[in-house]
Amino acid sequence: TRGSSARNAVNKSTKGLVNCQYSMAVFSLSSGERKRRPRGDRKTQERSIQLRHAMEAILNLENFPRSQIDIFIEVLQVDGSDFCAAVNAATLGLIDAGIPIK
Numbered sequence: 001t002r003g004s005s006a007r008n009a010v011n012k013s014t015k016g017l018v019n020c021q022y023s024m025a026v027f028s029l030s031s032g033e034r035k036r037r038p039r040g041d042r043k044t045q046e047r048s049i050q051l052r053h054a055m056e057a058i059l060n061l062e063n064f065p066r067s068q069i070d071i072f073i074e075v076l077q078v079d080g081s082d083f084c085a086a087v088n089a090a091t092l093g094l095i096d097a098g099i100p101i102k
Contacts, residue, residue, distance in 0.1 A: 016064030020052040022086060024075040047083055054087050058101045059094070069099065 022044050055071060071093065073086045094101060 014062070014065050016059075016061040016067040016069060018052050018055045018059065018061070018069050018071065020048050020055060020071045020073070020090075022047040022051055022073045022075075024078065024082075028076055028078050047086070050083070051086060051090060055090060055094070058091065060100065060102060063100070069094075 024044060051071065051073065055069075059069070071090050073090060075082050075086065091101070
């Protein structure tokens with residue numbers, strides 16, 4: 001299964017992995033956008049990848065061998081700049097968890 005292959009990759013890795021999931025609550029979108037956008041659409045997948053790249057840039061993953069850092073972002077209200085707020089929230093979450101950043 002997909003999950004077991006990800007776990008095997010973590011076990012064999014000499015540095016940690018970052019897993020990011022970015023999603024938007026249905027009620028956060030306008031009614032027109034709500035009808036057009038299914039859950040897990042292209043925009044949220046791209047934002048998940050961009051968030052993962054941003055977090056990989058600030059983390060020293062060599063300090064976390066055979067580990068996975070999971071970051072889950074759920075956007076509750078979209079007023080613009082939601083991705084910037086997500087990056088800030090993820091960074092503050094890492095700091096609060098005691099994970100050292102560069």
